[in-house]
Amino acid sequence: MKYMRNKQAKFTALVNVYSADLYRYAYWLCRDRTLAEDLVQETFTRAWRSIDSLRDESAAKYWLITTLRREHARCYARKQPDRMESDIENLESTVPRYDTSIEAHVLRCALAQLSLEFREPLLLQVLWGYSCKEIATMLDMNEGAVMTRLSRARQKMRELLAGDSSREKSINTGVAKI
């Protein structure tokens, strides 16, 4: 009984601390709210089964992220959401306290447009705070390759954001953009 209480307490702690950021990570991987919640649910179901092997907090966090990644990889082969832009708009209109500034919207659209190979290392670095070395371990790549992807991810983000602002300027000056 005491064992079950300890196990439950440990599991509840993991859910309380990590479920929100795991959902965000899942959302930005798959860009689908329903699928993101499914991924998180499945990850925590697996966590319950493996909880005795999760010794400390950093191991648990790493384990949760890696498990979610694998679940996403399984789903990714079966389903690729193709209406991500309208999903971002729906998210904005239905969820209260959502940052609806134009800048935030533009950033989200740009991030959603990045391909997964660039988006994922950027998520791991910016959202979770992992180092290049840690990301390399998680993605099973060498550190140099991770740094290249991160560098290109940010370059692409700059290009997408610059493209958006020049589109705005064209509209404002009444010049048609070809």
Add this chain to the structure above:
Amino acid sequence: MNCFEFRRQFLANPASKDAALLAHRQECRNCHDFALEIERTDRELFAAMHVDVPHNLRSRILLRQSLKTHDWPRLTGYMAMAASVLIAIMIALWQPRFGNADIDDAVVAYLKDSEELATDKGRMVNTEEINDLLQPMGMMVDVSIGPVQAIKPCVIRGRQAAHLVLAGEKSPVNVLYMPEEPVERRMEITYQNQRILIIPCPRGSFAIVGQTDETLARVEHRLHEASSWL
């Protein structure tokens, strides 16, 4: 290091503390401006990534785990709904029985939901004001607590607590004083690039929250030296 190499490395890791990178940034105005732009975009990106999570996500995760654990038999739709509601109520009532096994969750939940305390760096809170807040909670401090930038009462797990912001060696350190929340042993956890140290005290416990490069043990020492108990 030339500008091309700086930008390549900086785009890969804006938080890098590489000495050559930092030195080039100090020497080159263009690269410094570039770095500021990337840092600003990263901050905005971090905020933009924080989409709201579905309502009651945590409860649904715990409910699903609970249903699987208890291996509920198949029920008709109506009875299944009734069983789910009953379990949700049990979970909601169950949590406080864990006592302080989950005090760290409560601290993290408070930090997530609370707004950053506004600090006026030019003005420190004096000991009298601090003790006006703490004395009803069973403790007082003297000047050896050091500079305190802000204080406010707060509620953690339904109980009155106090939130102080102390000047740390490198950055402000948040201290939560939680009377009637005893802990048996020291706990250390991390949350979003911050370290949290939860320590026992005569009337309950403290949670000391600081950046990873801050020596929290020194703040712990200040608290012990400065505190007296009523």
